[in-house]
Amino acid sequence: MALAPNLSAERDLQTEEAEGTHVDAPELRIFVLALFFIFGGITSLNDVIIPKLKDLFTLSYMQAMLVQFCFFTAYAVMGLPGAALVKRIGYMRGAVVGLLTMMAGCLLFIPASQSATYGLFLFALFVLASGVVVVQVVTNPLISLLGPARTAHSRLSFAQAFNSLGTVIFPAVGASLILGDLKAVKADALTGPALAAYRMAETQTVVHTYTVLALALLVVAGVVWANRHRLRDEHHESSSLVASFALLRDKRFGLGALCIFLYVGAEVSIGSLIVNYLKQPKVLGLDDAGAGLYIPYYWGGALVGRFIGSAMLRAVSPGKVLACNALGAIALILISANASGHLAAASLLLVGLMNSIMFPTIFSLACKGLGRRAADGSGIINIAIFGGALVPILTGALADATASLPLALALPALCYAVIAYFGYYTHKPSKAAVKR
Numbered sequence: 001m002a003l004a005p006n007l008s009a010e011r012d013l014q015t016e017e018a019e020g021t022h023v024d025a026p027e028l029r030i031f032v033l034a035l036f037f038i039f040g041g042i043t044s045l046n047d048v049i050i051p052k053l054k055d056l057f058t059l060s061y062m063q064a065m066l067v068q069f070c071f072f073t074a075y076a077v078m079g080l081p082g083a084a085l086v087k088r089i090g091y092m093r094g095a096v097v098g099l100l101t102m103m104a105g106c107l108l109f110i111p112a113s114q115s116a117t118y119g120l121f122l123f124a125l126f127v128l129a130s131g132v133v134v135v136q137v138v139t140n141p142l143i144s145l146l147g148p149a150r151t152a153h154s155r156l157s158f159a160q161a162f163n164s165l166g167t168v169i170f171p172a173v174g175a176s177l178i179l180g181d182l183k184a185v186k187a188d189a190l191t192g193p194a195l196a197a198y199r200m201a202e203t204q205t206v207v208h209t210y211t212v213l214a215l216a217l218l219v220v221a222g223v224v225w226a227n228r229h230r231l232r233d234e235h236h237e238s239s240s241l242v243a244s245f246a247l248l249r250d251k252r253f254g255l256g257a258l259c260i261f262l263y264v265g266a267e268v269s270i271g272s273l274i275v276n277y278l279k280q281p282k283v284l285g286l287d288d289a290g291a292g293l294y295i296p297y298y299w300g301g302a303l304v305g306r307f308i309g310s311a312m313l314r315a316v317s318p319g320k321v322l323a324c325n326a327l328g329a330i331a332l333i334l335i336s337a338n339a340s341g342h343l344a345a346a347s348l349l350l351v352g353l354m355n356s357i358m359f360p361t362i363f364s365l366a367c368k369g370l371g372r373r374a375a376d377g378s379g380i381i382n383i384a385i386f387g388g389a390l391v392p393i394l395t396g397a398l399a400d401a402t403a404s405l406p407l408a409l410a411l412p413a414l415c416y417a418v419i420a421y422f423g424y425y426t427h428k429p430s431k432a433a434v435k436r
Contacts, residue, residue: 031224032139032142036162037165038166047171052202062400063396068268070126082098082379099224109207133385140381158310165303176289247373252426260359264387267388268388270348272396274348278345298351305356319422319426321423326417328354330416333348335347337406
């Protein structure tokens with residue numbers, strides 16, 4: 001139990017040292033921003049695939065949420081191995097491994113479509129997400145390294161804005177490509193060979209989309225490999241995978257990891273339900289393609305908020321901003337659940353604006369002062385992203401049990417309540433430091 005005070009003291013020393021220690025490599029910032037754009041966009045495509053596969057395989061809400069479960073389970077499985085890999089081969093080579101793994105996951109959509117098997121689609125998503133995990137283990141600490149420690153909150157929020165740019169562009173294109181061609185005939189009206197043939201034909205749009213992504217990832221991996229020697233003098237603390245979990249005994253880091261779990265779970269749950277939520281007669285009564293076009297508004301709110309937040313976090317306490325945004329998300333969920341029509345739709349989509357600074361702010365507040373253990377901290381944080389697997393499943397089960405999507409939103413609201421507390425807790429660092 002003595003680890004937490006010792007780690008806190010070590011944090012203070014490392015934070016002071018880190019103020020003057022950073023890598024001056026502007027070209028690497030462009031590379032990192034590009035990676036944020038790519039993995040953000042690919043992750044948000046799940047919101048488009050879910051309604052597509054739900055209709056084709058006649059799934060319940062909980063079954064459809066297995067898309068997110070398999071995707072985000074990769075964070076729990078690959079978080080620490082990804083961190084160990086990056087510590088062994090370095091940031092740039094680690095990014096190449098992650099990009100090539102993402103490419104392999106995209107190509108697995110081809111046999112999944114040919115067999116018209118839901119389980120193979122889920123496996124392809126798991127492999128794709130495994131690559132995303134490795135890339136995120138690289139990008140989160142690297143963006144903090146590429147500048148002074150005192151502006152890490154702002155810099156990470158700015159980088160996350162490019163993540164959001166990907167989440168806006170990819171679903172907008174994906175909705176028209178993947179959802180726009182659903183035929184009048186429905187899967188539940190077919191059986192046997194006719195059903196298998198229909199599923200194979202309808203999933204071709206998914207295959208084409210991910211094949212293009214695979215080619216793009218190959219090109220990016222080649223560029224990164226060509227620049228693998230640009231980042232020098234990397235330093236990583238050598239530690240076992242099990243020892244990395246000792247970081248959770250530090251209250252600040254442990255609570256921050258929990259909040260990452262809850263934040264990603266809440267964000268993904270809402271994003272996954274947008275299409276079906278807007279299809280409700282009480283809300284907008286749209287079809288799949290029409291509702292899918294609203295997904296970019298949700299992620300677009302996060303895009304706008306991150307650019308604003310990048311500037312705001314330079315002047316306002318990060319903990320205070322985090323708490324206010326979490327309370328704002330709760331208020332918007334309550335409005336949407338008790339309203340109808342455009343008010344219900346707009347208030348739910350505006351939760352994306354409240355989400356904007358949450359991930360980067362929670363991450364930087366939790367990992368502040370980790371120094372050479374940054375890769376270990378990033379690995380643990382990536383495991384916490386498993387919340388994107390579990391919370392959506394529970395939200396889907398709640399929707400099935402209550403036959404009400406508005407009631408199911410109560411679970412994401414509870415997640416935001418815990419995040420609001422973390423913002424309040426980290427708003428008092430100077431007082432805590434005096435008491436040590």
